[in-house]
Amino acid sequence: MSEQERQEHVEEMLESYPLVALKNIVAFPHNRHALVIAREKTVRAVEETMMRPDRMLVAVTQRDADIDDPEFKDIYPIGTLAEVSTMHRQQDGSMQVVIRGINRVSVKEFTETEPFMRAQVEVHDDVQATGSQADAMVRHAIGLFEQYAQLSRRFSVEDINSIVALKTASRLSDTLAAHIVTDSQHQQDLLETLDPMERLEKICVLIGNEIEILELETTIRSRVRSQVDRTQKEFYLREQLRAIQEELGMDTTSESDELRKRLAEKKLPDEVTTRVRKEIDRLERMPQQSAEISVIRAYIDWLLALPWNERSQETFDIEATRRILEDDHYGLEGIKERIIEFLAVRQLRQQQASREGLPKSESQGQILCLIGPPGVGKTSLGYSIAKALGRKFARISLGGVHDEAEIRGHRRTYVGALPGRIIQSMKTVGVRNPVFLLDEIDKLSAEQRGDPSAALLEVLDPAQNKTFVDHYLEIPFDLSEVFFICTGNVKYQIPRPLADRMDIIDLPGYMLDEKVNIGTRHLWPKVLNEHGLSPEQVRIPQPAMQHIVTDYTREAGVRNLERQLATICRKAARRVLEKPNTRIRLTTHNLGQYLGLPRYADMQLTHKPRVGSAMGLGVTENGGVMLPVEVVTMVGKGDLMVTGQLGDVMRESAMAALSYIRTRADMLKIDPNFQDATDLHIHMPENAMPKDGPSAGITIATTLVSALTRRAVRGDIAMTGEITLLGDILPIGGLKEKVLAAQQAGITHIIAPAENKKDLIEIPSRIRQRLQFTLVENMDEVIEIALLPPEEEVEEQPANGGEIVPLRLEERDGPLVSESQKRPRMNKSAAMEQEKRDAEEPEEREPFIVPHETPSPLYPQARSHKEQEKQ
Numbered sequence: 017m018s019e020q021e022r023q024e025h026v027e028e029m030l031e032s033y034p035l036v037a038l039k040n041i042v043a044f045p046h047n048r049h050a051l052v053i054a055r056e057k058t059v060r061a062v063e064e065t066m067m068r069p070d071r072m073l074v075a076v077t078q079r080d081a082d083i084d085d086p087e088f089k090d091i092y093p094i095g096t097l098a099e100v101s102t103m104h105r106q107q108d109g110s111m112q113v114v115i116r117g118i119n120r121v122s123v124k125e126f127t128e129t130e131p132f133m134r135a136q137v138e139v140h141d142d143v144q145a146t147g148s149q150a151d152a153m154v155r156h157a158i159g160l161f162e163q164y165a166q167l168s169r170r171f172s173v174e175d176i177n178s179i180v181a182l183k184t185a186s187r188l189s190d191t192l193a194a195h196i197v198t199d200s201q202h203q204q205d206l207l208e209t210l211d212p213m214e215r216l217e218k219i220c221v222l223i224g225n226e227i228e229i230l231e232l233e234t235t236i237r238s239r240v241r242s243q244v245d246r247t248q249k250e251f252y253l254r255e256q257l258r259a260i261q262e263e264l265g266m267d268t269t270s271e272s273d274e275l276r277k278r279l280a281e282k283k284l285p286d287e288v289t290t291r292v293r294k295e296i297d298r299l300e301r302m303p304q305q306s307a308e309i310s311v312i313r314a315y316i317d318w319l320l321a322l323p324w325n326e327r328s329q330e331t332f333d334i335e336a337t338r339r340i341l342e343d344d345h346y347g348l349e350g351i352k353e354r355i356i357e358f359l360a361v362r363q364l365r366q367q368q369a370s371r372e373g374l375p376k377s378e379s380q381g382q383i384l385c386l387i388g389p390p391g392v393g394k395t396s397l398g399y400s401i402a403k404a405l406g407r408k409f410a411r412i413s414l415g416g417v418h419d420e421a422e423i424r425g426h427r428r429t430y431v432g433a434l435p436g437r438i439i440q441s442m443k444t445v446g447v448r449n450p451v452f453l454l455d456e457i458d459k460l461s462a463e464q465r466g467d468p469s470a471a472l473l474e475v476l477d478p479a480q481n482k483t484f485v486d487h488y489l490e491i492p493f494d495l496s497e498v499f500f501i502c503t504g505n506v507k508y509q510i511p512r513p514l515a516d517r518m519d520i521i522d523l524p525g526y527m528l529d530e531k532v533n534i535g536t537r538h539l540w541p542k543v544l545n546e547h548g549l550s551p552e553q554v555r556i557p558q559p560a561m562q563h564i565v566t567d568y569t570r571e572a573g574v575r576n577l578e579r580q581l582a583t584i585c586r587k588a589a590r591r592v593l594e595k596p597n598t599r600i601r602l603t604t605h606n607l608g609q610y611l612g613l614p615r616y617a618d619m620q621l622t623h624k625p626r627v628g629s630a631m632g633l634g635v636t637e638n639g640g641v642m643l644p645v646e647v648v649t650m651v652g653k654g655d656l657m658v659t660g661q662l663g664d665v666m667r668e669s670a671m672a673a674l675s676y677i678r679t680r681a682d683m684l685k686i687d688p689n690f691q692d693a694t695d696l697h698i699h700m701p702e703n704a705m706p707k708d709g710p711s712a713g714i715t716i717a718t719t720l721v722s723a724l725t726r727r728a729v730r731g732d733i734a735m736t737g738e739i740t741l742l743g744d745i746l747p748i749g750g751l752k753e754k755v756l757a758a759q760q761a762g763i764t765h766i767i768a769p770a771e772n773k774k775d776l777i778e779i780p781s782r783i784r785q786r787l788q789f790t791l792v793e794n795m796d797e798v799i800e801i802a803l804l805p806p807e808e809e810v811e812e813q814p815a816n817g818g819e820i821v822p823l824r825l826e827e828r829d830g831p832l833v834s835e836s837q838k839r840p841r842m843n844k845s846a847a848m849e850q851e852k853r854d855a856e857e858p859e860e861r862e863p864f865i866v867p868h869e870t871p872s873p874l875y876p877q878a879r880s881h882k883e884q885e886k887q
């Protein structure tokens with residue numbers, strides 16, 4: 017080979033370099049890269065390079081790292097011309113090589129492929145970018161790099177300083193591309209971008225992204241770290257607590273274990289078991305500090321505590337039931353019979369249902385409802401029914417319940433949510449078949465927050481209550497085995513749909529003698545016992561008991577009587593403690609020391625015949641009441657004044673009565689033009705309570721006639737009835753209650769509408785026998801009976817008290833008065849003698865029945881004066 021040929025060959029050799037194919041690495045100019053070389057061809061290429069004076073090779077990245085023997089098409093078109101700085105051979109034949117990038121090159125072709133690759137390349141000289149734009153770009157990139165370095169903490173201070181010192185866009189961009197960009201595709205893209213400004217811009221975008229990711233990572237990392245720290249701390253503390261508890265011998269089983277144990281012990285319906293399990297799992301997953309824990313815990317407790325399967329064994333025996341009702345309650349004969357009949361029907365229906373294989377709820381039938389004034393024994397009858405059936409007893413009062421949620425519960429999403437009152441009571445009573453008393457069903461009120469009576473309907477309706485869903489529980493609870501009894505004071509105020517489902521039993525209230533007997537036989541032993549006293553220590557003979565009933569209480573039931581007896585016991589208890597051997601015996605004389613002055617004695621109505629005053633009768637939710645009517649005439653010009661908190665209906669009755677009187681002026685011997693010069697004032701005193709209804713019509717008319725004719729109204733008469741304009745008398749309601757009130761106030765004669773004759777049957781025969789009833793159809797009859805003849809001397813007229821002849825029976829509607837009524841009355845002093853004897857003779861006597869002849873409470877004022885004199 018000639019010298020020229022050798023020279024050309026050398027030049028040719030210099031333009032083509034050994035080629036090293038890189039996997040996942042991109043070599044950049046101005047940067048050092050450490051390579052581990054293991055492939056045979058590459059090792060040979062490096063060996064060849066080492067023999068070259070310039071120790072140059074071309075490092076090009078493979079498109080696909082999985083190819084071991086790449087061909088031309090398998091490498092990227094642009095690589096880096098690099099100088100081998102150091103080379104170390106390893107024992108396994110591989111090499112560690114450090115190369116330093118010099119220039120970008122485009123690979124034109126492979127000039128050799130064996131035994132190593134050699135390629136012909138075109139070298140791209142470094143393009144320099146200058147000017148303010150380049151400077152700004154460099155500064156921006158350096159700023160970003162510093163931020164990146166701070167967040168990533170991957171660079172030493174020297175590295176950072178050396179990079180920050182780079183001032184040209186070309187060098188800076190290549191260095192950042194080599195050290196910050198991690199993705200080889202991005203790196204290759206940057207290698208192939210020959211314009212340094214464009215390259216730097218691309219890098220800035222990439223670094224910006226990296227910074228964002230790093231910032232996010234930092235936040236996440238710090239959040240995770242604090243969480244981990246807390247969890248670790250909690251774990252540590254809990255372990256300590258457990259250790260301390262173990263040392264102290266305390267139970268360390270976890271809450272959920274304990275709940276699971278309780279669940280396993282209880283036999284709950286499948287649906288409930290699944291729900292409880294789910295909730296326990298939730299409880300376990302909750303972090304300890306979560307506020308929801310207590311909510312879930314309370315919910316599980318409710319589910320576990322309810323009587324899903326527990327029931328008492330029901331027994332029903334007619335004889336035993338009669339005995340229990342008899343033992344617990346005095347009187348109430350008809351009512352006890354009705355209750356026994358009700359229970360008997362219920363029992364037969366149940367037997368029928370079980371024969372036919374029907375569920376128990378189908379046999380429930382109607383709901384029992386006891387209606388009557390307070391203290392007449394509704395609740396205690398309910399309790400006796402429970403006792404007779406061998407069931408447990410639950411009771412809630414519905415008075416003032418105006419929110420549906422009180423019946424059906426609050427949804428659990430509410431803070432402090434609880435189940436409704438029904439479910440609460442079921443939990444307390446602990447069985448699914450109690451006798452459940454719903455008190456004051458007539459006091460339910462509907463407001464904007466739902467209608468509680470609709471919810472109650474669902475509770476009571478045998479067709480629906482099998483699957484009663486309380487908002488809190490969210491699982492149906494079976495109420496079909498519950499025996500519901502409702503009670504209330506006024507029948508007409510019970511919501512209609514509820515009333516339709518009920519078997520209503522009326523308890524009208526007690527007569528005087530019944531109260532005395534209840535007081536003596538039932539209340540007194542009970543109250544004594546409650547106060548730790550024995551019957552020997554304190555005794556209340558019957559006359560004293562009667563005195564308490566008449567002068568210290570005024571009620572249809574016996575609730576106040578019970579309270580008065582309790583007052584006596586409290587005072588007696590003190591005396592017994594002060595003087596241990598004391599034996600106290602109450603009489604009408606010493607009663608005042610225990611109960612103070614008689615509360616009602618002074619308020620008793622005067623039963624003297626009077627002009628312009630008549631006694632009417634009304635009904636309130638506390639039973640019947642006396643409604644006196646007063647009329648005065650004054651010189652004037654025909655005005656009519658009506659006072660006493662009267663409602664519209666009552667005012668209209670007054671006007672109708674007045675018009676009727678004017679039309680009958682002739683017959684009544686009244687000046688037909690009386691209104692021209694007379695003002696009339698009608699007043700209904702008594703307790704300043706609102707009064708309404710038409711039944712005072714005849715009383716108002718009677719009083720008006722009395723005032724205008726100056727004829728006195730008989731003092732022993734009370735009357736009730738609605739009057740029409742023509743003077744006809746229409747029927748009224750609540751006759752039974754009114755009659756009881758009249759009897760208690762000492763009235764002996766009652767005028768009532770003829771159409772109410774059917775209601776007389778309901779009045780206990782003992783009362784009927786003691787009272788005289790006159791049933792009337794027309795106002796003329798009332799005037800004839802109620803008004804005394806004009807010539808009688810009113811002021812000196814004895815009312816009753818003293819020796820008076822009993823009133824003649826009005827025979828209009830058949831005899832209503834028994835012979836006993838014709839017996840003479842005992843006068844006041846005789847009664848007091850009797851009482852005195854009672855106090856001296858403590859021996860047992862026959863049960864007390866208040867005879868008609870006992871001192872009438874009509875002159876209590878006089879009696880109290882006398883008593884005072886005696887004392």
Ligand SMILES: Nc1ncnc2c1ncn2[C@@H]1O[C@H](COP(=O)(O)OP(=O)(O)OP(=O)(O)O)[C@@H](O)[C@H]1O
Binds near residue numbers: 348
């Ligand atoms: N006929 C009776 N025999 C014996 N005790 C009676 C009788 N009637 C009522 N009582 C007693 O009177 C007290 C009051 O009765 P209870 O509480 O049952 O009245 P109530 O009608 O339910 O009143 P309320 O409507 O206010 O709830 C109780 O102690 C009860 O035992």
